[in-house]
Amino acid sequence: MFITVGLFCFLIVIMPILVLVAQSAHLSAYVEAFGRAEDSLLRSMAYAAAGASLLVLLGFFSGYLIHTRALPFWRGVDSITIFLFALPGTVIGIGLISLWNRPWTNFIYATPAIIILGYLARYTALTSRITVSALGLIPPSMEEAAQIAGAGWPRRMAIIVAPMTKTGLALGWLVGYIFCLRDMGITMMVYPPGHDTLPVRIFTLMANGSPELIAALCVLMISATLLPLTAGGIIFSLRGNH
Amino acid sequence: MNIIEFENVTKHYSGQTALHDFSLAVAEGERIVILGPSGCGKTTVLRLLAGFIPPDSGAIKIAGETVAADGRTLKEPERRNLGMVFQDLALWPHLTVKGNLEFGLKARGVPKAERENRICTILGLVQMEEYAGVRPANLSGGQQQRVALARALVLNPRALLMDEPLSSLDLELNIRLRKEILELHNNIGFTLLYVTHDHDEAFDIGTRIVIMKDGNIDMAGSVEESREYFERTGPNLC
Numbered sequence: 001m002f003i004t005v006g007l008f009c010f011l012i013v014i015m016p017i018l019v020l021v022a023q024s025a026h027l028s029a030y031v032e033a034f035g036r037a038e039d040s041l042l043r044s045m046a047y048a049a050a051g052a053s054l055l056v057l058l059g060f061f062s063g064y065l066i067h068t069r070a071l072p073f074w075r076g077v078d079s080i081t082i083f084l085f086a087l088p089g090t091v092i093g094i095g096l097i098s099l100w101n102r103p104w105t106n107f108i109y110a111t112p113a114i115i116i117l118g119y120l121a122r123y124t125a126l127t128s129r130i131t132v133s134a135l136g137l138i139p140p141s142m143e144e145a146a147q148i149a150g151a152g153w154p155r156r157m158a159i160i161v162a163p164m165t166k167t168g169l170a171l172g173w174l175v176g177y178i179f180c181l182r183d184m185g186i187t188m189m190v191y192p193p194g195h196d197t198l199p200v201r202i203f204t205l206m207a208n209g210s211p212e213l214i215a216a217l218c219v220l221m222i223s224a225t226l227l228p229l230t231a232g233g234i235i236f237s238l239r240g241n242h
Numbered sequence: 243m244n245i246i247e248f249e250n251v252t253k254h255y256s257g258q259t260a261l262h263d264f265s266l267a268v269a270e271g272e273r274i275v276i277l278g279p280s281g282c283g284k285t286t287v288l289r290l291l292a293g294f295i296p297p298d299s300g301a302i303k304i305a306g307e308t309v310a311a312d313g314r315t316l317k318e319p320e321r322r323n324l325g326m327v328f329q330d331l332a333l334w335p336h337l338t339v340k341g342n343l344e345f346g347l348k349a350r351g352v353p354k355a356e357r358e359n360r361i362c363t364i365l366g367l368v369q370m371e372e373y374a375g376v377r378p379a380n381l382s383g384g385q386q387q388r389v390a391l392a393r394a395l396v397l398n399p400r401a402l403l404m405d406e407p408l409s410s411l412d413l414e415l416n417i418r419l420r421k422e423i424l425e426l427h428n429n430i431g432f433t434l435l436y437v438t439h440d441h442d443e444a445f446d447i448g449t450r451i452v453i454m455k456d457g458n459i460d461m462a463g464s465v466e467e468s469r470e471y472f473e474r475t476g477p478n479l480c
């Protein structure tokens with residue numbers, strides 16, 4: 001039974017990656033890949049990091065609202081974020097274009113800000129829901145004790161609630177980073193000229209790039225995904241050993 | 243002068259009445275014990291006073307000022323200047339003992355020198371000076387109690403609210419901490435609202451006992467009067 005499942009996993013998960021690695025196993029492929037996509041690789045990681053950070057912030061607010069039901073429209077916030085997450089990225093992309101493609105909003109539409117905005121529109125449900133479950137783990141008395149001690153909302157969040165949910169927030173950042181990094185739908189629709197990301201670049205190069213180049217690009221993409229995951233894993237396990 | 247007044251306060255939770263036409267006045271420096279079986283509304287009284295929930299009707303006053311009335315909170319919990327020891331203590335696990343005590347002082351804008359001073363004094367009073375740098379998880383149950391008390395008292399609250407603070411301790415420690423609470427009261431002279439379902443604890447702590455039943459006051463009086471009350475009604479209140 002386990003052998004069957006293991007074999008199946010190997011076939012559908014490990015094999016494609018191994019094939020990519022094997023196919024790109026020439027230094028020249030990587031030199032070419034860097035030459036033709038270094039800028040979009042760096043942009044991808046920067047946009048994903050920025051998107052993940054803002055997603056954690058936004059998700060914290062909406063998750064807090066949903067968890068405490070502090071305002072009557074909490075249910076609406078929850079439904080809308082989940083609905084946006086369920087929509088295809090292209091649909092959100094078209095929505096963003098028709099909303100922001102106007103002369104007086106060009107300071108957003110003509111800059112990478114529109115990509116980040118797209119990430120926030122689509123992926124807030126992830127960090128919001130992760131925040132909700134992280135908040136569920138701390139007793140309400142923790143915040144109440146801070147409140148009765150005389151602390152207003154920002155201080156309660158900054159010094160008590162956020163530090164107590166920091167594992168959840170870190171997890172949210174990683175998940176947010178991964179989803180932003182691999183986003184195609186929105187990015188392809190809204191990226192301003194010269195601001196494409198690695199998945200978009202791979203897609204455009206696929207038309208006439210060599211298989212070795214494409215494979216090398218994909219391996220770069222995988223590395224960009226694994227980088228923070230590995231760093232996060234190491235940090236978590238180091239802290240776990242304490 | 244009355245530091246705390248409940249005037250005909252009623253509170254429902256989704257249709258169910260938790261408190262009905264509840265009136266109580268607490269004088270400054272008094273030690274009031276609210277005694278009653280589980281579910282009679284004791285915690286609700288403290289949460290209303292703290293401001294975490296508003297009354298459906300009636301008014302709550304602190305030092306003569308109406309802080310909540312008829313479904314509205316007029317003064318937020320963070321501005322009521324009360325101290326509270328929660329049933330689960332709610333010590334912040336990521337802060338040291340000193341960090342726990344300093345948080346409220348910083349929130350109230352107390353300058354650093356005075357903060358140090360007050361923390362030092364109160365930790366001395368609860369015999370926890372050596373533990374200033376320790377996190378709550380590394381303290382014993384009794385020590386955590388003392389820190390929770392110190393955290394509330396370091397802010398010089400207008401009243402200290404305690405919700406069954408000793409219920410999780412073994413009897414020996416429970417009795418010792420009762421003594422310590424009384425000693426602290428002698429030293430500092432705060433107003434105390436103490437909630438419990440334990441008769442002995444109530445009679446030890448209280449200068450006045452408020453016996454609650456089904457969301458209302460069944461009897462309020464001295465320790466002697468409440469002993470007589472239980473002789474009449476039988477002790478099976480809990």
Ligand SMILES: Nc1ncnc2c1ncn2[C@@H]1O[C@H](COP(=O)(O)OP(=O)(O)O)[C@@H](O)[C@H]1O
Nearest residue numbers: 255256259260279280281282283284285286287
């Ligand atoms: N958040 C709540 N939602 C619904 N019912 C509640 C809530 N809090 C308390 N109650 C109900 O109100 C009544 C009084 O509760 P409580 O004040 O906690 O009593 P006590 O502290 O004396 O045990 C109980 O019947 C309890 O079930």
Ligand SMILES: [Mg+2]
Nearest residue numbers: 281284285286
């Ligand atoms: Mg209770």
